[in-house]
Amino acid sequence: MFQRSVGLVVAGVVTVGAMLLWIAVSYDTPTSSYALGEGIFGMWSFLYSLDVPTPRVIVAAIALAIFFAAGINFLEWRVTNRSRRSSNAFKTPLAPKLVMAQTRHVYAGPMSFTVLIPAHNEEASLPATLTSLLSQSHRPERVIVVADNCTDRTASIARNFGLEVYETQENTQKKAGALNQVLSIILPDQGDNDIIMVLDADTTLDAGFLKSGVVRFESDRALMAIGGLFYGEPGSGLLGQMQRNEYVRYSSQLNRRRGKVFVLTGTASMFRSRALREVARNRGGLVPGTVGDVYDTQALTEDNELTIALKTLGALITSPAACTVVTEVMPTLRTLWVQRLRWQRGALENIGAYGITPPTLRYWAQQLGIGYSVIALTSFLSLILITILALEAWIWFPFWLGLGIIFTIERVVSAWKGGWPARLLAATVIPELLFDMFLNLVYIKGIIDITRGRQGSWGPGGDTKPDVTDGELPGHVLKLGAR
Amino acid sequence: MPSPMGILFPESVLSSPFVSVLAAFVAVNTVIYATLAIAKLVPAIHIGELIPGRRRRFETRSIFVDSERTYGDREPKRAHITESSREV
Numbered sequence: 145m146f147q148r149s150v151g152l153v154v155a156g157v158v159t160v161g162a163m164l165l166w167i168a169v170s171y172d173t174p175t176s177s178y179a180l181g182e183g184i185f186g187m188w189s190f191l192y193s194l195d196v197p198t199p200r201v202i203v204a205a206i207a208l209a210i211f212f213a214a215g216i217n218f219l220e221w222r223v224t225n226r227s228r229r230s231s232n233a234f235k236t237p238l239a240p241k242l243v244m245a246q247t248r249h250v251y252a253g254p255m256s257f258t259v260l261i262p263a264h265n266e267e268a269s270l271p272a273t274l275t276s277l278l279s280q281s282h283r284p285e286r287v288i289v290v291a292d293n294c295t296d297r298t299a300s301i302a303r304n305f306g307l308e309v310y311e312t313q314e315n316t317q318k319k320a321g322a323l324n325q326v327l328s329i330i331l332p333d334q335g336d337n338d339i340i341m342v343l344d345a346d347t348t349l350d351a352g353f354l355k356s357g358v359v360r361f362e363s364d365r366a367l368m369a370i371g372g373l374f375y376g377e378p379g380s381g382l383l384g385q386m387q388r389n390e391y392v393r394y395s396s397q398l399n400r401r402r403g404k405v406f407v408l409t410g411t412a413s414m415f416r417s418r419a420l421r422e423v424a425r426n427r428g429g430l431v432p433g434t435v436g437d438v439y440d441t442q443a444l445t446e447d448n449e450l451t452i453a454l455k456t457l458g459a460l461i462t463s464p465a466a467c468t469v470v471t472e473v474m475p476t477l478r479t480l481w482v483q484r485l486r487w488q489r490g491a492l493e494n495i496g497a498y499g500i501t502p503p504t505l506r507y508w509a510q511q512l513g514i515g516y517s518v519i520a521l522t523s524f525l526s527l528i529l530i531t532i533l534a535l536e537a538w539i540w541f542p543f544w545l546g547l548g549i550i551f552t553i554e555r556v557v558s559a560w561k562g563g564w565p566a567r568l569l570a571a572t573v574i575p576e577l578l579f580d581m582f583l584n585l586v587y588i589k590g591i592i593d594i595t596r597g598r599q600g601s602w603g604p605g606g607d608t609k610p611d612v613t614d615g616e617l618p619g620h621v622l623k624l625g626a627r
Numbered sequence: 628m629p630s631p632m633g634i635l636f637p638e639s640v641l642s643s644p645f646v647s648v649l650a651a652f653v654a655v656n657t658v659i660y661a662t663l664a665i666a667k668l669v670p671a672i673h674i675g676e677l678i679p680g681r682r683r684r685f686e687t688r689s690i691f692v693d694s695e696r697t698y699g700d701r702e703p704k705r706a707h708i709t710e711s712s713r714e715v
Contacts, residue, residue, distance in 0.1 A: 165652060165655060165656075166648065166652050169648055169651040169652050170644075170648045170651075172651065197651065197654045197655070197658070201651070201655060201658075202658055204655070205654075205655045205656075205658035205659050205662070206658060206659075206662045208655075208659055209658070209659040209660075209662035209663050209666075210662065210666075213663060213666060244686075244688065247690075249692055250692070251690065251692045252690065255690070336690075361690070362689060362690050362691070363688065363689050363690075364688045364689075365688055365689065365690045366688055400667075400671040401671075402673060520653075520656040520659075520660065523649060523652060523653050524653050524656065524657065526649070527646075527649055527650060527653045530636065530640065530641075530646060530649075531641065533635035534635070534636035534637065534638050534640045534641050535638060535641070536638055543654075544657075547657050547658070547661045550661045550664055550665060551660070551664055553664075553668065554664035554665070554668055
């Protein structure tokens with residue numbers, strides 16, 4: 145029942161939050177006097193309004209911001225520390241203390257990497273992926289291209305590279321199902337120093353990705369997984385640049401968080417085999433899904449789900465700055481809409497499946513944060529529109545102008561590493577504001593879909609699996625986890 | 628200054644109770660987001676990195692049994708540290 149209403153819960157909480165704030169400010173009886181002053185700048189005269197919220201309101205708003213930001217960070221810090229220190233083998237079998245104890249004074253042999261590349265009709269992008277993989281300074285010991293229901297030359301391209309090909313057998317569960325099939329075969333033979341890497345067929349690794357993984361896994365035997373930091377490929381004009389800016393900001397954010405992972409990206413992530421085995425063993429118990437499956441085939445964003453599963457089991461995971469990959473950007477608004485709707489619905493479904501637990505608190509907060517920003521941005525744009533349509537002359541509002549400058553600086557600085565195109569786009573503000581509004585619409589659609597879709601497909605006698613492939617584009621069915 | 632503005636609503640709408648409250652609501656939200664934006668501009672402080680010895684581990688965590696490296700091969704301060712336990 146909880147899973148079905150996850151969208152409504154999130155929407156309800158943010159709406160109530162916004163209403164409480166609305167009531168609070170209305171009790172404060174604000175008066176917008178729009179008392180105007182006239183200024184002269186050389187030959188140019190202009191009107192301005194010194195309307196400013198009372199200092200009390202400003203201080204209260206700043207306090208609220210600090211309270212929420214610090215609160216979320218504090219909660220996350222406590223949850224992380226708790227799994228670090230846990231020695232409860234029943235609840236957190238992957239906690240560092242336990243893994244350390246089990247592997248102390250045992251050398252399980254040299255590091256060995258097995259790379260799995262799930263591919264569904266990827267003949268166009270596969271060669272670049274394989275070339276980047278095989279030219280790594282640390283070459284993987286084994287590469288298996290998992291050809292899933294391919295009708296093109298994917299398998300033969302892989303064989304031409306001299307690589308193993310695993311063709312899935314009657315797989316109907318997309319990427320997760322394909323990976324589960326091959327993992328069920330190879331995992332039992334993997335030792336503690338054997339690493340499984342999952343790499344999307346449309347992703348190219350930057351040099352040093354594997355080497356950095358080797359160093360990390362060698363130096364910390366309790367480290368269970370490493371996720372890649374992804375950057376957008378060049379091209380696709382303004383829309384591509386907006387996605388690249390978004391990815392640059394996400395990577396910077398992870399750097400600030402010292403690699404604390406939100407999502408072990410499906411584009412390129414490495415797992416110690418022990419971690420995957422424990423997840424499979426605990427499915428249907430500590431974590432949702434079918435026992436024996438590494439990936440939850442019900443999850444729309446299976447990489448996000450696996451990340452939450454690992455955190456739930458107490459695993460130590462990171463995204464080092466050196467592990468970067470280049471992934472595709474969506475070339476059109478329509479494909480972007482489909483991709484983001486999948487991510488959004490997937491994220492909601494994942495936290496719905498786990499409920500409110502310590503490891504999911506951060507993800508709940510993230511959903512609430514996006515939800516509230518929908519309300520905040522919409523009311524902001526509405527106010528601007530009403531003001532413009534009502535004022536008879538252009539009036540400068542230094543207070544709002546000041547805030548606008550702060551936002552612009554933040555946008556430019558956060559996108560700085562993306563180079564001049566990224567900085568210029570950030571400085572123009574409006575396109576990124578529209579892009580945010582687009583993502584907000586996706587968010588609302590996601591909430592509507594999850595609420596309606598689940599009720600429809602989980603009714604009596606209905607299909608137990610929600611129909612999540614509506615609007616899926618051919619060739620994109622396997623790219624569920626490009627995040 | 629001639630302007631195409633003010634074409635839809637009379638200017639008095641701006642001092643109506645609803646718009647006044649909307650303006651105050653937006654102001655509070657905007658200040659909240661501006662605070663968060665400033666927080667993102669300020670370099671993050673990780674207390675653990677400032678205290679000498681906090682990065683030292685009690686025992687080696689290397690896969691090599693005879694390794695004596697108790698700092699591990701973590702990246703230097705400015706790169707990020709494994710979300711790992713200094714406490715373990």
